[in-house]
Amino acid sequence: MLALTGCGGNDFAGSSQTGSTSGSALSSLPAQAQKAYINSDALTGQPPYLDGWKPKGPPPWTIGYSSPYAGNSWQTTAMDYLMKQVLPRYQKAGLIKNIVVAQSGGDDTVQNQQIRQLADQGVDIIIACCSAKTALNLSIQYAYNTGVPFVAWSGHVDSPYAVSAVTNYREAGSVFAKEVFDKIGGKGNVLDVQGVPGATNAIDFETGVQDALKQYPGIKLVGSVNGMWSASVTKTEVQKFLATHPEKLDGIVAQPASATGALQALEQSGRPVVPINIGGETGAACYWVNHPDFATTGYNIWPPKGETDLGVETAVRILEQQGPKIQSIVLSVSPITYDEAKKALGTDCDPNADGWLEPTGGWLTGKQLDAFFQHPSDPLTWKQQ
Incomplete structure (x- = not known):
C-alpha cells in the first residue's frame, strides 16, 4: 500500500485542486504537448502525487483494476493484453507482483464498493478505464485517504484525487463528425451512434459531435442510438432505427467500436451503404x-492495447515517484491512412471482424510520456533510490 509522507490525505489534497494552479500545470508541458488540451474537458490542475509523496513499501507492487464492464471486443482485447503481456513484462522487471481485477458490470454503486474494497485489501494503486466522470469521486477520495492513488485511463474522472491518462475525446468527436460531414458534401441526414451512457469518454465524444454540427448548418441529425461500443448491439439498434425511419440516410457518425455494426445493419436492411467514420475497428477498416x-x-x-499500456505505465511511474506534472495526461487523435489499414489487414480480410487496429507509431508511452513527469525515467529499468 502507498502512504503519504509528511501529512494526512486531507491536508495533502490541497495541492491537487484545479483553478489557479491550472495554468502553471499546463504551461509546464512542452508547447507541442499543450496542443492536445485544446477544448479538452479533462482537468489540468496540479496532481496529488508530487514531491513529498512516496509509496509505503518497495516493489513489486500490487495493482487493483476496477473494470466497469466486460461486454465488448475492446474490453476483451484490453483484458487479455493486460494479463498476458503487460503484467508479465512488469513482473519480469520486478515491479508488479499481481493485478487484482474487480468487474462491476456497469453498476456505479458496485464499482464504488469495489474501489473501497481494493483499497482496504492493500493494493498499492488502483487503475480504472472508461469510468463515469463524477460517480466514483467519493471512493477515489477514500482510496487517496488510505494512501492508494487512482489512475483513470480511456476516460477521465473529475476528481482532484486522481490522475487521468486519456485522449482528447471531445476533439475526437468533432474530427470524426467532420470526416463524415465533409464526405457527404456538408449536407444531408446523419444518424449518431453513441457509446455507453454516462461514460466520460462517450460524453466528451458526443460534445465534440455537437461542436461540429454547429459548423455545418446543412447537416440534419435525424436520430441517435446507443451502440454501447459493441458491433452486435449497434447492428441491432441501427436496424431498429432504419425500420422506423424510411427516409434517406446520408451518413453515420459512430463511436468506436460501432462502425462495423452500423455497416452490417445497412447491408442486412437492404439500405445503401453510406459514409461512416473509421475508428480503429478491423471490420469497418x-x-x-x-x-x-x-x-x-x-x-x-x-x-485497447495502446490505452492499456498508457494506463499501466502512468500508474507505475507514479509508484516510482516520477511525479506527474499535470492531473490529466492528454493526447490527440491518431490518424490512420488507407495505406496503413491495407498494409495491416490485406485485401482478404474479414469485414465482419471484431478486432482492432493499433497505431503504427505506438501510443503515448516510453520517452513520449517523459514530458509529463517531473523526474522521468524508463519505468522498466527504474531502480529504487
Whole structure:
C-alpha cells in the first residue's frame, strides 16, 4: 500500500485542486504537448502525487483494476493484453507482483464498493478505464485517504484525487463528425451512434459531435442510438432505427467500436451503404480497404492495447515517484491512412471482424510520456533510490 509522507490525505489534497494552479500545470508541458488540451474537458490542475509523496513499501507492487464492464471486443482485447503481456513484462522487471481485477458490470454503486474494497485489501494503486466522470469521486477520495492513488485511463474522472491518462475525446468527436460531414458534401441526414451512457469518454465524444454540427448548418441529425461500443448491439439498434425511419440516410457518425455494426445493419436492411467514420475497428477498416472511396481517413482514439499500456505505465511511474506534472495526461487523435489499414489487414480480410487496429507509431508511452513527469525515467529499468 502507498502512504503519504509528511501529512494526512486531507491536508495533502490541497495541492491537487484545479483553478489557479491550472495554468502553471499546463504551461509546464512542452508547447507541442499543450496542443492536445485544446477544448479538452479533462482537468489540468496540479496532481496529488508530487514531491513529498512516496509509496509505503518497495516493489513489486500490487495493482487493483476496477473494470466497469466486460461486454465488448475492446474490453476483451484490453483484458487479455493486460494479463498476458503487460503484467508479465512488469513482473519480469520486478515491479508488479499481481493485478487484482474487480468487474462491476456497469453498476456505479458496485464499482464504488469495489474501489473501497481494493483499497482496504492493500493494493498499492488502483487503475480504472472508461469510468463515469463524477460517480466514483467519493471512493477515489477514500482510496487517496488510505494512501492508494487512482489512475483513470480511456476516460477521465473529475476528481482532484486522481490522475487521468486519456485522449482528447471531445476533439475526437468533432474530427470524426467532420470526416463524415465533409464526405457527404456538408449536407444531408446523419444518424449518431453513441457509446455507453454516462461514460466520460462517450460524453466528451458526443460534445465534440455537437461542436461540429454547429459548423455545418446543412447537416440534419435525424436520430441517435446507443451502440454501447459493441458491433452486435449497434447492428441491432441501427436496424431498429432504419425500420422506423424510411427516409434517406446520408451518413453515420459512430463511436468506436460501432462502425462495423452500423455497416452490417445497412447491408442486412437492404439500405445503401453510406459514409461512416473509421475508428480503429478491423471490420469497418477491412470494408474501407476493399472500398477505398468509403472514407478519407481513419482515426485511433482508444486502441485497447495502446490505452492499456498508457494506463499501466502512468500508474507505475507514479509508484516510482516520477511525479506527474499535470492531473490529466492528454493526447490527440491518431490518424490512420488507407495505406496503413491495407498494409495491416490485406485485401482478404474479414469485414465482419471484431478486432482492432493499433497505431503504427505506438501510443503515448516510453520517452513520449517523459514530458509529463517531473523526474522521468524508463519505468522498466527504474531502480529504487
